[in-house]
Amino acid sequence: MNSLDPRVSRLPQIQEPVSLKAPLDQFGTFEVFVQPKEGKPFQHEGIVHAPDIELAWVLAKETFTRRFTCTSLYVADTRDVYVSPLTEGESNAYDPIPETRESGIKKTYEIYHLAKRGRQHVHAGTVQAATPQHAMTEAKLQFNTGKTVYNVWAIANDAIRFTTPEEKELWLTLSEKKFRDASDYKGGDKLKEFLERKLIS
C-alpha cells in the first residue's frame, strides 16, 4: 500500500477476497476481576476474548491493569459464572433465592454483588457449597444484610485462573510508568514562559 504511514507502506499485499468471519473467530469470552489495592475487594472490570483461560489471564493483565493500580487479577470463563436474576427498585436479588440444603462434596465459590445498577460487581466473600445454586443459598445466609443487592454472581474457585504469589511482582513497576499518567505532562511553566515572551515582543 502506498501510504504516508511507513508502517502501512510495508504491509504485505493480501489478495484474498473479503470473507465473513467464522463464528468464534474472536474466541469465547472470559470475565476479568481486579484487586486495585491490597486489602480492597476484587471487582469486575470487563471481559477479554481469548482461546483459553491461561491466555485470557495473560491478555487480561495488559488489557485491564496497565493504567491504574493493581495488586492481583483473576479470570473465569463467562460460562462458569452463575448469575441470579437482576432486580430493580427495592427488590433484593436474594429474596427469590430458595434456602435449600444440599449434601455432596463442597467447593469454594467466589460471590459477587451488584450494589447499585450501573456500577461494577464487587466481591462479597467466599462460601463453601456443593452446587452453584447451593452457593447462592449460602451467600444469602452469609452476605444478605437486608440492604438491596441487585444481582449476585457465584464462581467456583476451580474454574478461576488466579494470580500466583510469585506473579504479584508483575505489577512492581506499574506506579513508575509515569509516561502513561497525565501528571507527567505539566506544561504550565513552559506555557508561562512562552506567554511572557509573547507579551514582551
Place this chain on the structure above:
Amino acid sequence: MYGGGNTFEGIKTDSLSQEDPVKLAAFEARIARGEKIEPTDWMPQLYRKQLIRMIEQHAHSEIIGALPEGTWITRAPGFKRKMALMAKVQDEVGHAQLLYSAAETLGKSREQMIDDLINGKSKYSNVFNYPTFTWADCCFISWLVDAGAIVNQLANAKGSYGPYCRALERICAEESFHLKYGHHCVIYLASGTAKQRQMFQEALNRWWPPMMHFFGPSDKISAHTEVLMRWKVKMGTNDEMRNQFLDMYVPKIWELGFTIPDPNLKKNTETGKWEYTEPDWEEFKRVINGNGPCNKERLEVRRVAEARGRWVREALKSPKAAYVTPLA
C-alpha cells in the same frame, strides 16, 4: 475518540407501537428515575438497535482512530514522545476492546461488528479519514480531537446503559493522559522554533474543518432524536457539544498565538454561543459515504490486519468453545 456525527440519522419510531406498553412505561420510568439499564433488562427493540449502532460506531472509531496517530509511532521525536505515543495509541486499541465488549452485551458479536466495519456497512468517526502529514497533525489529534471526544464521552457517560457508561468512565479516566500529553506537545511546538510553530499552524489549518464536522451535522439539519434524548442514549445535541468544545478550547488555541482559519469565529457575548462559518456539510457527507482522502486505506489496513492474524486465531479455536453473551 468519538464525536457523535451521523449516528442517529433516519430513525423510525413506528416500531414502538409494537412494544408492550406496560413494559415500555416501566422502562421509561426507570430511566427517568436515573437508574441504569443492564444487559438482561427488558428494553425496546429501538433502544437496543440504536445503542448497538452507537457503541459499535464508537468502537470502530477507536480502532480506526489508532491509525492516523499510529502513523507517527515509529517517528516520534525523543524518548518522552515515543513512549507516550505508543501508550496513547495502545489506549485507543484498548478503548475499542472495551466498547466492542459493551456492544456485545446487547447481542451483536465482535465477529459481526468487525465484518461490518471492513465491509463498509458500519460507520466510524469521519475525522479519521484525513491524513496526518506531519508530526504536528499527530499533535493536533492528540490534543484537540481527543478533547472533542472527551466532551462527547463525558456527556455519554451519564447515559442510561450500564455497560456503556462503565466503559466510558474508564475511557475518560485514561484519556485525561491523552489530553494533557497532546496539550504538552502543542505547547512545545508553540514555544519552539519558527519551523515548529509553522508546522502546527499548518496542521491547524488542515484539521479545523474536520474538527468542526466531528460533532456531527448542525441541529438545524440533523435527524429528529427526541426519543433517544428521552431514553438517555443521546445526551446532548451536536451543536451543544460543538459549542462546549469551542468554549473550552478556542481560548487555549488563541493563547498559544495560533490563528483559527475561520474569520467568522467568535463568541456571541449575549447568547453565550459561538458563531462560526457553517461547516461544509456536503463535504461531510461525501467523506462519510466513503470518499474522503483516507477511507480506502483505513479499511484496507483493517482488512489486511484481520487477514494476517487469521491463522493465529484459527489455530487456537477450541472445539469446546461456545459463544455466550458476556455479562456486564
Place this chain on the structure above:
Amino acid sequence: MNNLALKELLYKMADDQLILGHRNSEWTGFGPLLEEDIAFSSMAQDKVGQSLALYTLLQTLGESDPDTIAFTRNASRFHNCILVELPNQEYDFSLIRHFLFDTAEALRFEALTNSAYEPLAQLARKIRGELRYHTLHANTWMKQLGSATEESITRLQKSLEAAFPYALGIFETSPYEAELIDQKIFAGEAALKEKWLARIESVIHQTQLQLPDWKTLTPVYGGREGKHSEHLQPLLDEMSEVFRIDPTAEW
C-alpha cells in the same frame, strides 16, 4: 571498574531493547487480536523504557543524554544484535523473535541482579516483574501455537529456523568478557548462552516444534561491533525523521 567494558555492556543492552521495542511497536493497531495488540504494545513500551534506563546509566558515566544517543547515531555506532533489527515479517516471526530474545533478556537481567555495578543490579531487580511477564507471554503463545494446527506449527518451525542463527548472535562476545567476569559486573555471554539454550529447549519440548541443531549453525555476528544488516539504517532514519528536523529544538 573498567568503564570501557561497562559502557560496552550497557550500550549493547540498551540498543537491543530500543531497537526491538521500536520494531515491536510497529504492530500496534495491526495485531491478530485486540487483546494481543495491547499486550504486545505494552511489552514494546517496557523495552523502550528499559533502554532509556540503560542510556541514563550511560549518561552518568559521561555519555551524552539519552535522546542524543538514541536519535542521532548512525547504524555503525549501534551495538544491538542483528536479530532485533530484522523486519517484523508475519506474526510467527515476531513471536519467535520475542520468545528467543526475551528469554535471553530475562536471563541476562537475572544474572545482573548480582552485578558489582550496583546501579545496574538495582535496575535488574526493579524490572524483574516486567521480564517475568514477557517470558510468560512468550511461553504461553509458544506452547499454544506450537502444538495447535499444522499451519501454526509449520509457520513457527520455519521462523524458528530462520531466526536461530541470528538468536545465537545475541551472545557474540565482547572484547571485554574477561574484565566483566573478573570484576563481577556480568557473568559473560558464554554462561548466558548455556542457560538460554536449556531454557529454550525446555519450552520447545512442550510443543511439537523441533529445536534446530544449533551446533551446526553459524551464528550471525557483527551487530555488537557495529556491522549491521541493511535493515538498521532505514529503521534509524525513520525513527529520527522528526527529531532531525531540528536536533536542537525541544519537541
